Amino acid sequence: MKKSEIKLTVELDDNKIPENITWESTDSESKDALPAKAFMLSIWDHNYKNTLKIDLWTKEMPVDEMKQFFFETLMTMGDTFLRATGETAIVEDLRDYCAHFAEKMGIEKHS
Structure with a gap:
């Protein structure tokens, strides 16, 4: 079975506000982390029948x-x-x- 990994990195300022967001994937042609200004991540929790989510954006968005x-x-x-x-x-x-x-x-x- 093939596995893939997606990595999100969030750099926060002193007030814990995102300043920089980067992402990278093991399946990406680019080996460098790519910049992003925002992301929304939703994950379905089958046990609780609920969505777990993270929404973040940089102050520069x-x-x-x-x-x-x-x-x-x-x-x-x-x-x-x-x-x-x-x-x-x-x-x-x-x-x-x-x-x-x-x-x-x-x-x-x-x-």
């Missing part, structure tokens, strides 16, 4: 990029949900909401 990050995340969550469940009708509803979100936030839809 601009608000317009955070809006775009949320839009892109919602869109890809829809794609993932469709692949996992085949529920096309609700994914179409989510995509409609994402279009509304993008319009209200004044962001460009790149997906």
